[in-house]
Structures are given as structure tokens and as C-alpha cells.
Amino acid sequence: MVRDAFEHVFRRQDISVARVEGESFHRFSRQDMIEEIIKAADRGDNHFSHFGPDANLFKDLEELFRSYGETGCGRKRNYLHNHDDVARFGHPNMKPGEFTPWEDLPSGADLLVYEGLHGCVATDDVNLAPLVDLKIGIVPVINLEWIQKIHRDTRQRGYSEEAVIDTVLRRMHDYVHYLIPQFARTDINFQTVPVVDTSDPFVAMDVPTLDECVVVIRFKDPDRFDVDFPYLMSEIHGAWMSRRNSIIVPGGKLGLAMELIMTMTLCPIVRASKMQS
């Protein structure tokens, strides 16, 4: 949904982008990660997960953001999710779950788009947020996130419910310490809120549809982007304000809201960058 909204805006505004996926900054390939989780468990660490610093290359990600911001260059690689990716990226002798070799970003992009779990991560050693010009958080409420994960992992990937619950709990420590704090640093948060009963996420197997949700959109500082709330409310049927910096839109209007907001916020950034170069 976010990706689609961005794509539409980039296409219409004729913006060329260099894309980076969060998973390409995982420290371990799929196979290595399985071994690392077992090793961690052996030394009594049951919290090892893809959410935390040990399983990610936060330093390299910071370096990419810094060098791109300064010079428009930097290093990226791709994570091969599946056989389609293997074919698409042209590495026939590699396996799904592995990374392509590091390579330079294509030159001449107007901006860099990172999409993943750690766009604003901060630890004792790294701090990404100051390097990012537009920080967007996509946050489902936890119950909804759990429903979605359970639904996906049990139906599509064949895991048992108990195994998924164990994974959710194992990752909770890193989730709370590394993922959640990022959303206090973002410029705009989109939070999908179901209006159906999610009190037992481990049972509510029907993932709420968009029509069964509302979306809370919060601007940290509406003035920075000249957010025109009356305009948004007139364009988005059924929208209303819940706080001075927050607007609620019906779930089905999420795509429309994103495009309106992205156009509003991205264009000034790209204009400013083009004037500099």
C-alpha cells in the first residue's frame, strides 16, 4: 500500500529513485540466521531476532544514509526472498535466503527510498533519524500485527500456532527496545486501527479488512510540511480530526490519503534538492 502510493507519486512527478530494502541489511542469510538463533538459545539468549542489532548491519545502513546524503552515492545489495528474486536479479547459482554482492547505487537518482524495519533506528552506536529527510512510520496496533503474522505463518507457511506465538514472544524484547522507539522520531505515522474485536489476536483468524479499520495519520509537526487539514478533509470522504495534528480516515481511503500526503510532502523536498544540484 505504501509502496503503491509512493510509486504513483514518483511516476506522476517524474522522480527517479534509488531503492533500498531493509532485509538487505540483515547480518545473516536465512540459513545462517537459523544457526545463530540456535547458538543464541544455547548460551541462554532466547531473544535473538531480526528486530535487534546483532542480526542487522545498522552501521552499514547508517553509512549508506550518510554517504548518499552527502554525495548521492553508496553501497547496496539485494536479499533474495525466493526463486523469482534469484531469476530477477540474475544470480542463477545463488539460493533464496542469500544476498547478492554489494554494488554501487545507480547514479543520478533524485532521492533514496529505504523501506524496512529500521529506517530510524538508534542504539548506543548508531543514530539514523537525523540523516533522513522524510521519516514515515507504518504501524499497525500490536493486536492487528499479531493477527496478520499468525494468519500468514499458519495458513501460508505451514507453521503451528504455538510456534508462531513462541516467535512473537521471542521477538518481543527487541520489538520493544528497537522497533517501537522509532515511531517517536518519525515525521508522519500511519496507524491502521481495526474496529472489529481483536481481543484475542491468536483466535481472530479473519484479518480485518480495510473497510473494518480506520487509519490514524499523525504529523509530528504539521507546519513543517504546510499540512492543509481542511483540504485533506474535503478530499477524503469521512475523514475527521482527532487531535490538532492527527486526522482519521476510513480504512478504504488509506491509498488516497497517502497519495495526497506524499504529493504534499515530497514535492517540496525534491524541488529543494533539484535547485541545489
Add this chain to the structure above:
Amino acid sequence: MSRKHPIIAVTGSSGAGTSTVKEAFEHVFRREGTNAAVIEGDSFHRYNRAEMKVAMANAATQGNFDFSHFGPGANLFSEIEKLFKTYGETGTGRRRLYLHNDEEAADYEGLGAGEFTPWEDIPDGTDLLFYEGLHGGIITGDVNAAQYVDLKIGVVPVINLEWIQKIHRDTSQRGYSEEAVMDTILRRMHDYVHYIIPQFKSSDINFQRVPIVDTSDPIIARDIPTPDESLVVIRFRDPDDFGIEFPYLLQMIHNSWMSRRNSIVVPGGKMGLAMELILEPILRHMMAGK
């Protein structure tokens, strides 16, 4: 289940809105002249406050960091089951009180805050038993209290909201550090997922408060969403069971709407009204059936 001695259980953590439910029931009980035997979940803790600290420390030395008030280690689940069973059969049973603070303890010589009063029998002649606490629908390998309850009500905030409330209360009113509160939340997560959450799938009615302001970082979002900044999702397991008339509710509750065939959404400020409209006919029906 007992027509003669019915049991109502409100399950949910404090702050989730259980006090709003309790007030709604109190209004209805008063208007209907119902004499309820009230049971508080805290009174079925296994340990008093001082003992709990020791038990937690002991568990930690044994490598168990998941010991919490949510799970079987710290609660007398089989006593809850026994009380529900006995009350349903005979209209009586054993109860005690947990003394939350000095004010409550003042009436009991020799007892202090954080201690229990001695067990005593519920007096004869009550119309129904009203349980309010964390475990009104508890089912484990050994215990099934849920089977004896005639009306099971769940009061459930979404997890983010529950965290905000706990963090707010513990840091601002009880002087704990944020880090300490977070540790407690994580420590209790295992029991929360395994013992608290599963209860809500068998509730007859769930009330779930849903904030419509950004709660993506509950640790930073310190302002607890006000009722006006939330919606309440009310779900009936089987609307026919209680003769629920949605058109009537939609008409009586301004700005309410249906989100699924068995679910109605009401503005947060209308939660009390919705509860009274829903609960009064159910209670009346229950009393008429005796």
C-alpha cells in the same frame, strides 16, 4: 450455569474499562433492586503483597523470569472454580477480601495493606454472584471456571493502549522508572498471552476500547487517549442468545455503526450508555428466569 444462582464475570485488567463496566452494573443493580455478591479477582491471588515479592525473587533465582500475577503460579484458580461451582449449586461459597491500601485495612485489626482478610461464607439470600478481575473465564489444563459462568463479559483494550495506561500510572503515580515498567510488561507477556488473552474468545460480550490517536510508541505517547479520542468495539458471540436488537442500539447511541454482523462500534464517550442499554435487559431476563 445456574438459573437459580446466576454468575456474571467481568474479565479484564484494571484500566481497560472494567471500572466503567462495574459502574454500569452498579447502576443496573440499584435500579433493579438486585442484591449481588461481589467478588474481586485480587482476593484469589495466591500470595499477599510481601509474599509475592519473595515468590518473584525465588522464581528469578530459579531462572524463571516470567512469574507474574497473570499466571497459575500466583493465583488460586481452583478456588475460583470451586466458588463458581458451589455458588451456582447452592447460592453460597467462600470469599475473602484483598486490602489494597491502608484505608481499606483500617477496618481490620491486625491486618495491613496488601494482606487478605480471613475466608468467610457469602451470606444467604444474594441474587447473583458478580466477579470482576483478570480470570473470570479462566481455563487451564486442570481448571475450568468458565463453564460455571452464565454471562461472561470481556473488557479488553488493544495492547498499545494497555501499555500506555500502565506506563502512565506506574511512572506518574507510583514513581517507577520507565525502564522498570517496561521490564514488568515484558516479564508478564508470557502469562498474558497464555492465560489472559485466551479468555476473550469465549466471552459472551467483549468491550474493546480502541484509541484513534497515534499510539505507535506507547512508551512515548504519554497522554492517555480520552474517551472522546477512542471508539469502543462491542462484539456479541451470539447476538440471538441475549435478544440483542441492533437497530434499537444504533438508534439510541448517536454515531454508532455496525462493523460486522455481530459487532457494533460506539464513540468512546458513549461506552457507559451502551453498557447500560445492553446489560439491563440481559439482567432483567436473568432475574425473571429464577
